[in-house]
Amino acid sequence: MSGEFTESSPLRVAVVGSGPSGFYAVDALYKADVNVSIDMYERLPSPYGLVRSGVAPDHPKLRNAIKVYAKLAEEPPFRFFGNVTVGRDISVEELQHAYHAVIFTCGAQTDRRLGIPGEDLSGSYTATEFVGWYNGHPDYRDREFDLSHERAVIIGQGNVAADVSRILAKTADELKNTDIAAHALDALAESRVREVIVVGRRGPAQAKFTSKELKEFGELADCAPYVDPAELELNDASRRELEDKQNANATRIYELFRTFSETPAAGKSRRVQFTFRKSPVELTGDGRLQHVRLERNRLEGEPFQQRPAGTGEFTEIECGILLRSIGYRGVPVPGVPFDEKRGIIPNADGRIVDGDKAVPQLYVAGWIKRGPTGIIGTNKPDSAATVKSLLDDAAALASLGEKSGAEETSRILQERGIRYVSFSDWKRIDRSEIERGQAGGKPREKYTRVEEMLALLD
Ligand code: NAP
Helix, strand or coil: CCCCCCCCCCEEEEEECCCHHHHHHHHHHHHCCCCEEEEEECCCCCCCHHHHHCCCCCCHHHHHHHHHHHHHHCCCCCEEEECCCECCCECHHHHHHHCCEEEECCCCCEECCCCCCCCCCECEEEHHHHHHHHCCCHHHCCCCCCCCCCEEEEECCCHHHHHHHHHHHCCHHHHCCCCCCHHHHHHHHCCCCCEEEEECCCCCCCCCCCHHHHHHHHHCCCEEEECCHHHHCCCHHHHHHHHCHHHHHHHHHHHHHHHHHHCCCCCCCEEEEEECCEEEEEEECCCECCEEEEEEEEEECCCCCCEEEEEEEEEEEECCEEEECCCEECCCCCCCCCECCCCECCEECCEEEECCEEEEEEEECCHHHHCCCCCHHHHHHHHHHHHHHHHHCHHHHHCCCCCCCHHHHHHHHHHCCCCCECHHHHHHHHHHHHHHHHHCCCCCCCCCCHHHHHHHHC
16 A cells, blocks of 8 residues: 655645644554655644634633644644635645645534524624634634623534633633633623523433533533523433433433522522523514524424424514524535535545545545534544545555645745745744733733734744
8 A cells, every 4th residue: 555655755645724634634644654745735824723713712621632733743744834725825626736635624614504584683693703703713803793782692502502602601800811812802801791591492401512511601700500490391202312321421411401400590690591492583683683583392203313393482582692503514615526515525435526426636534524523532533534545545646646745836826926834934923922922821812813923924
């Protein structure tokens, strides 16, 4: 398998996207028995994808993965091309010319839609926008969130919903020593939100939080979690789900909800309420969001297959801000097949396919391969599986002959006047962010504009 590539004529691979799945693909390639040279392309000047701009600022341990990725990036001949958008600054065809293989690990960059009237009213936002904003992602730097109303509604009960609810529920004191972006900390310090209602379309036995994340709501400085005890009643199928030993997380979640239903608010000025079996059907307001109309659901189906079905009974909640946190979705890359329905790049074991045919040289890993599920570590075996497919194709890839990799693409980018950011450039930005943070007792103060990062370098 590996004998066809030599040190002087290695397997040249381009990885598109610098989040966890990209770095785990690099890791799997380095561990394989093959002479390989890898270059990574990233749209932003900064690497690490959602580990930098998705992980909540108050969960610093989850950012530890960055240390592993930085080590991989420093193993020569690895080259980082930040500030390069594949499909715009350089085409997929050009990458195919310069490399034996291209692995797309560009994640799921947008959100699924509810598809209900009023979804785009001012005051209704996606969780992605809010997360990007508090994490200093340049795309969301100039978003404004109206936090002047006392009640916020979050749609969805996954870990992203937990993150955004917790950030809304925390005091500025709880956030000020994190790497939260300064503009977000200032706005949150002035927030008048006192009640966050987190709405699940299914029941308390089907919420997708992990128990560690849900438990945190009981540990906040000035916010109490709450569940109406009547909402904890379960149908027979849900009871059977909780009896299943494989479903221990759901049982822990349910027990936490029970604890929340029994614990008094004890002088806390904010509240996060979890409510179940309700789907939003319409957002209304005079020019901006004022109400969300919810339909009550009942659950139908066998254990673990239960779906929500509307009952025709409605309830309305007044609110000033609503965050839709119902899952991410991939966006197409020009020149690469895309499955519009699933929001992923269609593939068979990580080989990109067009209909039933594998597209030579093109591979995919991570959320853009399987959809937006799992935690950071889930991407490790996923990327390794893609790399296995790629290496199984080694003979066909070797038959393409010698490739010149970064030598060719750096010339193309320079000719086009693209100021790409190398890994040592990034390290300068990184050091500067850490220095900026020190003054305020923060681990770092991120640059939130691409121009600022480039100005620092040049
Ligand atoms: P998720 O876990 O898939 O949760 C999505 C939620 O939205 C579910 O409650 C889902 O309900 C609901 N939903 C979907 N469509 C809906 C609709 N049309 N109307 C109402 N509700 C709807 O997704 P996520 O929260 O975006 O997280 C993505 C992944 O990242 C997850 O694997 C998560 O664990 C991970 N993550 C981990 C951490 C961490 O480890 N701290 C932090 C953030 C994210 P149904 O169950 O009924 O479909």
